[in-house]
Amino acid sequence: MQRILIIGATSAIAEATARLWAARGDALFLVGRRADRLEVIAADLRVRGAAAVGSFVMDACDIPAHGAMLEAAELTIGGLDVALIAHGSLPDQKACQASVELTLREIDCNGLSVVALATLLGEKFETQGRGSLAVIGSVAGDRGRQSNYVYGAAKGMVGLFLQGLRNRLARKGVHVLTIKPGFVDTPMTAAFSKGALWAKPASIARGIVRAIDRKSDEVYLPGFWYLIMFIIRHIPERVFKRLSL
Amino acid sequence: MTLRSWGRLPGDAAAYERWWAERAAALPELDGSLLAYGNGRSYGDVCLNGGATLLHTRGLDRFIAFDEASGVLRCEAGVLLSEILDVFVPRGWFLPVTPGTRFITVGGAIANDVHGKNHHGAGTFGCHVRRFELLRSDGSRRLCSPGENADWFAATIGGLGLTGLITWVEMELKRIAGVGMAIENYRFNGLDEFFSRNATAEASHEYTVAWIDCLAATPRGIFVAGDHAAAGDLADVPGKPGSLPLTLPPDWPFSLVNGASLRVFNQAYYHRPLPAQAVVHYEPFFYPLDAVAHWNRLYGRQAFYQYQFVLPMVARTALDDILRFIAASGQGSFLAVLKTFGHLTSPGLLSFPMPGVTLALDFPNRGAPTLALFERLDAMVGAAGGRLYAAKDARMSGEFFRRSTPRLSEFMPYIDPKFSSGFARRVLP
Ligand SMILES: Cc1cc2nc3c(=O)[nH]c(=O)nc-3n(C[C@H](O)[C@H](O)[C@H](O)COP(=O)(O)OP(=O)(O)OC[C@H]3O[C@@H](n4cnc5c(N)ncnc54)[C@H](O)[C@@H]3O)c2cc1C
Ligand SMILES: NC(=O)c1ccc[n+]([C@@H]2O[C@H](COP(=O)([O-])OP(=O)(O)OC[C@H]3O[C@@H](n4cnc5c(N)ncnc54)[C@H](OP(=O)(O)O)[C@@H]3O)[C@@H](O)[C@H]2O)c1
Numbered sequence: 019m020q021r022i023l024i025i026g027a028t029s030a031i032a033e034a035t036a037r038l039w040a041a042r043g044d045a046l047f048l049v050g051r052r053a054d055r056l057e058v059i060a061a062d063l064r065v066r067g068a069a070a071v072g073s074f075v076m077d078a079c080d081i082p083a084h085g086a087m088l089e090a091a092e093l094t095i096g097g098l099d100v101a102l103i104a105h106g107s108l109p110d111q112k113a114c115q116a117s118v119e120l121t122l123r124e125i126d127c128n129g130l131s132v133v134a135l136a137t138l139l140g141e142k143f144e145t146q147g148r149g150s151l152a153v154i155g156s157v158a159g160d161r162g163r164q165s166n167y168v169y170g171a172a173k174g175m176v177g178l179f180l181q182g183l184r185n186r187l188a189r190k191g192v193h194v195l196t197i198k199p200g201f202v203d204t205p206m207t208a209a210f211s212k213g214a215l216w217a218k219p220a221s222i223a224r225g226i227v228r229a230i231d232r233k234s235d236e237v238y239l240p241g242f243w244y245l246i247m248f249i250i251r252h253i254p255e256r257v258f259k260r261l262s263l
Numbered sequence: 264m265t266l267r268s269w270g271r272l273p274g275d276a277a278a279y280e281r282w283w284a285e286r287a288a289a290l291p292e293l294d295g296s297l298l299a300y301g302n303g304r305s306y307g308d309v310c311l312n313g314g315a316t317l318l319h320t321r322g323l324d325r326f327i328a329f330d331e332a333s334g335v336l337r338c339e340a341g342v343l344l345s346e347i348l349d350v351f352v353p354r355g356w357f358l359p360v361t362p363g364t365r366f367i368t369v370g371g372a373i374a375n376d377v378h379g380k381n382h383h384g385a386g387t388f389g390c391h392v393r394r395f396e397l398l399r400s401d402g403s404r405r406l407c408s409p410g411e412n413a414d415w416f417a418a419t420i421g422g423l424g425l426t427g428l429i430t431w432v433e434m435e436l437k438r439i440a441g442v443g444m445a446i447e448n449y450r451f452n453g454l455d456e457f458f459s460r461n462a463t464a465e466a467s468h469e470y471t472v473a474w475i476d477c478l479a480a481t482p483r484g485i486f487v488a489g490d491h492a493a494a495g496d497l498a499d500v501p502g503k504p505g506s507l508p509l510t511l512p513p514d515w516p517f518s519l520v521n522g523a524s525l526r527v528f529n530q531a532y533y534h535r536p537l538p539a540q541a542v543v544h545y546e547p548f549f550y551p552l553d554a555v556a557h558w559n560r561l562y563g564r565q566a567f568y569q570y571q572f573v574l575p576m577v578a579r580t581a582l583d584d585i586l587r588f589i590a591a592s593g594q595g596s597f598l599a600v601l602k603t604f605g606h607l608t609s610p611g612l613l614s615f616p617m618p619g620v621t622l623a624l625d626f627p628n629r630g631a632p633t634l635a636l637f638e639r640l641d642a643m644v645g646a647a648g649g650r651l652y653a654a655k656d657a658r659m660s661g662e663f664f665r666r667s668t669p670r671l672s673e674f675m676p677y678i679d680p681k682f683s684s685g686f687a688r689r690v691l692p
Contacts, residue, residue: 058327059325066350
């Protein structure tokens with residue numbers, strides 16, 4: 019049995035992942051903004067076989083609350099083996115361009131709050147000498163594009179931060195995983211019309227569980243995004259800046 | 264992409280589709296009508312609402328509570344039967360009633376009050392539902408059970424999605440000792456042999472069904488009786504199909520189903536080597552068709568109809584006539600399914616089963632000749648006091664439906680004024 023903390027537990031991808039862990043009999047601690055949804059999800063995970071399920075209401079951007087949340091998690095499920103940071107929001111890029119305030123708020127939600135949590139959890143796992151920290155970034159963090167660069171910048175920051183953290187903690191028995199999903203059919207992307215590149219949360223969830231089990235450093239999900247992003251990252255900037263991506 | 268039901272017949276597309284994931288949320292404010300869409304495994308238009316709104320309920324897929332002692336499960340209405348099996352079979356529990364596919368939602372199972380191979384002993388799905396919540400377009404929520412709002416309970420079971428939205432359901436699972444099914448196969452020739460086999464088998468076996476070849480001059484087929492194996496393994500038994508089903512591409516331009524291919528198939532199926540007794544995994548026993556995802560695409564763009572009727576037992580001779588008529592028409596498709604219904608009455612007002620015998624058969628859509636054939640069949644079914652299964656229907660006349668649905672006038676007042684379906688507009692007064 020693993021003891022697992024999930025931040026942003028009402029996310030479709032996080033919930034699908036939690037179901038797989040519940041089926042294995044893991045103990046789960048769910049953190050999110052909406053108490054009623056957390057309760058509904060917790061009940062479901064109990065029926066599916068989770069050894070224990072606790073929950074905690076917190077806005078991830080409320081950084082002073084992080085410490086108390088972590089304490090509650092350890093107390094409720096008796097320690098911590100894995101943490102998954104899943105919350106995020108997909109900004110309206112056009113609206114961000116017109117508002118410094120909105121831009122910073124989005125960077126806060128997708129970037130700074132994650133950096134804060136990763137710092138805290140990194141310390142925690144370093145002290146105990148083991149643990150897996152898994153964070154959902156995005157393929158959007160691999161390169162800035164005009165259609166989505168506020169989100170991309172925040173996810174990119176998280177990616178770099180985790181690289182450094184991984185490098186630092188590699189010798190301390192701590193596993194740090196960066197998860198980079200492509201297009202996933204979730205409430206976040208409800209407004210988009212879906213084509214062949216789109217994946218379901220359940221398939222991303224299987225990839226996440228596998229990557230944590232195998233202690234991978236970085237995964238693209240589904241795997242073909244590795245290839246797509248390899249190409250995108252290698253287009254020379256002088257060409258890239260003219261593309262409408 | 265236009266949403267279709269399982270028959271893939273062209274129909275009016277829904278103008279709007281909404282996804283529903285939170286059972287506590289209010290219904291959307293809409294101008295036109297709405298209808299719940301579960302997993303689209305109905306063959307015709309009971310799950311379609313041309314020109315108006317469909318509310319996808321698959322997002323309502325959370326379990327709520329399970330009592331390990333009694334087997335009572337509470338879950339949201341969009342949970343698939345397959346999801347229930349995945350979670351509960353390893354713990355020794357099974358569905359009380361299951362249709363021939365496990366990819367249907369609990370809400371859809373109630374709205375069509377589905378039946379399975381154990382109807383003779385267990386009745387319909389609705390017989391095992393303890394209660395549910397019904398959300399109406401006026402925002403009201405009713406707990407419905409045999410003891411509370413019993414009239415709403417009865418109207419909603421088999422209520423074709425027209426009484427409102429079922430948000431969650433409480434039902435009984437039943438104990439099993441293992442994943443295995445102990446089965447017995449018999450070949451039979453002629454209906455007399457079927458009925459005598461069936462009478463004996465029903466007395467001693469939980470599940471019975473027969474596959475019959477409707478192209479043969481005298482109906483012949485394979486009778487199967489089964490029971491959950493008394494002991495065994497909850498994890499595995501040989502014969503569980505691979506986890507990834509075969510799948511067929513979406514838009515086959517022509518039908519692979521024609522007179523020649525069918526005769527060959529039915530011949531081969533009838534004569535295939537059959538063990539008289541065997542223990543098999545429950546999946547191939549209950550869900551032989553689920554092994555090929557989207558098998559309905561076999562029929563190509565012209566799509567197909569399924570025709571399922573029930574006749575009261577006294578109308579035995581009408582069954583001979585109907586089978587002879589189908590064989591002579593040469594239009595029937597793969598093996599048809601023949602099964603007797605028992606005497607357990609469902610609480611549902613519009614529930615399809617009645618004590619008697621039911622036959623389900625696919626027909627490739629050949630346009631006018633196919634529809635004309637159905638008219639003739641309707642006349643025979645109607646004269647024998649039978650009726651058609653709405654879940655499989657895409658074409659019966661309103662007149663036929665009203666004549667063959669005895670409790671329709673009791674049901675009508677429970678229809679939600681905002682809910683409608685293609686089926687409702689086609690057949691209701
Ligand atoms: C291969 C195959 C084999 C089958 N075998 C059998 C069989 O053996 N016995 C049998 O009885 N049936 C059988 N069926 C038919 C199938 O079981 C029914 O059509 C079933 O109702 C489909 O459920 P669904 O979740 O796909 O619902 P849909 O087809 O999407 O909808 C069915 C009805 O349920 C309503 N509904 C769905 N969810 C809700 C909700 N939450 N609240 C209110 N109304 C709701 C819809 O409005 C609609 O009227 C079979 C179908 C297939 C494809
Ligand atoms: N969907 C995609 O295509 C895609 C692609 C790449 C990466 N991702 C990433 O995958 C992760 C999960 O997203 P999803 O696709 O599953 O979408 P989702 O279902 O919309 O989930 C997003 C979740 O983040 C939560 N959240 C947002 N801001 C928060 C805050 N300040 N504090 C706490 N929780 C907050 C939301 O909580 P509420 O329930 O309270 O709103 C929601 O549960 C995100 O990090 C996202 O960026 C998604």
